[in-house]
Amino acid sequence: MSGMAMTGGVSSLLLSKLSVLGFEPLGTILGKGLFAKVVLVKEKSTEKIYAFKEIFHPGKWCKTDEVRGECQAASLPDSSNFFLKIRGFLTANSGNSLKKWHLVEPSKLKECSDDYIVGVLSEYIPGSENLFDFNEKRTLTKKKVCDIGKQIASALKEMHERGLIHRDVKLENILIDKNGKIKLIDYGLSRSLRGGRANTLCGSMGYVAPEIYKRETHGVKADAWAFGVLLYALAFDLYPPFIEMEDVVLTPKNTVEFADSGITIEDLFKQKNKSLINSELGRDDAFWTLLNKLLCHEDKRITVAEALEELFLKEQAHEESTLIEISHSRLHKFLPCACL
Ligand SMILES: Nc1ncnc2c1ncn2[C@@H]1O[C@H](COP(=O)(O)OP(=O)(O)O)[C@@H](O)[C@H]1O
Numbered sequence: 232m233s234g235m236a237m238t239g240g241v242s243s244l245l246l247s248k249l250s251v252l253g254f255e256p257l258g259t260i261l262g263k264g265l266f267a268k269v270v271l272v273k274e275k276s277t278e279k280i281y282a283f284k285e286i287f288h289p290g291k292w293c294k295t296d297e298v299r300g301e302c303q304a305a306s307l308p309d310s311s312n313f314f315l316k317i318r319g320f321l322t323a324n325s326g327n328s329l330k331k332w333h334l335v336e337p338s339k340l341k342e343c344s345d346d347y348i349v350g351v352l353s354e355y356i357p358g359s360e361n362l363f364d365f366n367e368k369r370t371l372t373k374k375k376v377c378d379i380g381k382q383i384a385s386a387l388k389e390m391h392e393r394g395l396i397h398r399d400v401k402l403e404n405i406l407i408d409k410n411g412k413i414k415l416i417d418y419g420l421s422r423s424l425r426g427g428r429a430n431t432l433c434g435s436m437g438y439v440a441p442e443i444y445k446r447e448t449h450g451v452k453a454d455a456w457a458f459g460v461l462l463y464a465l466a467f468d469l470y471p472p473f474i475e476m477e478d479v480v481l482t483p484k485n486t487v488e489f490a491d492s493g494i495t496i497e498d499l500f501k502q503k504n505k506s507l508i509n510s511e512l513g514r515d516d517a518f519w520t521l522l523n524k525l526l527c528h529e530d531k532r533i534t535v536a537e538a539l540e541e542l543f544l545k546e547q548a549h550e551e552s553t554l555i556e557i558s559h560s561r562l563h564k565f566l567p568c569a570c571l
Pocket residue numbers: 261262263264265266267268269282284315353354355356357359360361403404406416417418419
């Protein structure tokens with residue numbers, strides 16, 4: 232994008248195209264990563280506000296029919312409240328020359344002959360935060376961890392039932408609104424398994440399942456692993472102890488060794504985090520039973536649908552009490568990587 236003027240957070244090229252399509256960028260950047268930027272836009276005719284995700288290097292990430300398929304499936308009008316309602320995809324018909332631009336409805340995407348998705352227009356959730364920012368500002372109670380966990384598992388279960396795998400489940404990809412309702416976002420690495428298994432090395436470091444690191448094929452249980460990492464991070468403001476930092480580069484080696492060893496995550500936690508053993512979730516048997524079944528070798532791992540049947544997520548009446556006194560400085564963000 233170098234050399235391109237930026238207006239209201241959107242490149243001038245996109246701005247002119249959005250304007251032709253009847254949208255005005257409002258200058259607020261909701262989020263920015265390596266591959267995309269999300270900005271607020273207003274539809275001029277209706278004054279409605281939307282989130283517009285501009286995808287960088289669209290040709291590289293979004294040109295295959297497969298990727299379009301997931302975007303479409305995850306945004307079906309009858310999809311549950313756990314997913315963002317996608318209004319349309321901004322597409323271009325000829326790669327870098329970007330001669331013709333269209334806003335294509337999700338249901339029409341499969342029929343569309345255009346090559347590239349350059350942006351996604353979706354519902355804006357006012358007052359929402361992603362779970363990373365939300366977690367950083369608050370000390371979560373056990374009830375809250377359970378409540379958030381249940382909703383995330385329900386969203387993933389629905390995706391999996393449609394034959395889709397998310398592959399980038401992490402704190403930053405969950406929105407939580409003012410009423411505590413979650414939405415799973417960012418289907419950039421999602422794909423349809425079509426009854427088979429996937430084999431691309433992808434995900435965000437720290438959340439990648441051992442079978443992906445091992446370059447074996449993977450299925451929906453890779454999301455169950457990432458869900459386990461996310462629960463652990465919410466509970467302890469730490470990532471699981473098999474993750475090792477080498478400056479900023481994380482090594483997959485420990486994850487794979489851990490999964491192959493048969494050691495439970497509970498044992499590893501108790502060896503490495505003695506100060507947290509007596510925290511409310513640190514001594515919660517139902518929580519550890521769930522994590523032990525999520526953070527393990529794929530052969531032994533439960534699915535997210537099974538996780539919903541586990542005692543910790545089934546229990547309704549958790550007591551409202553403070554989890555642990557934490558400084559909220561130990562978690563860090565991981566960028567997705569399509570080829571680690
Ligand atoms: N519809 C939305 N409403 C409010 N905030 C959003 C919305 N979509 C994305 N965001 C914010 O933008 C961030 C990046 O969005 P995401 O789709 O995950 O893009 P990326 O591919 O760059 O990770 C999210 O973590 C969230 O904070």
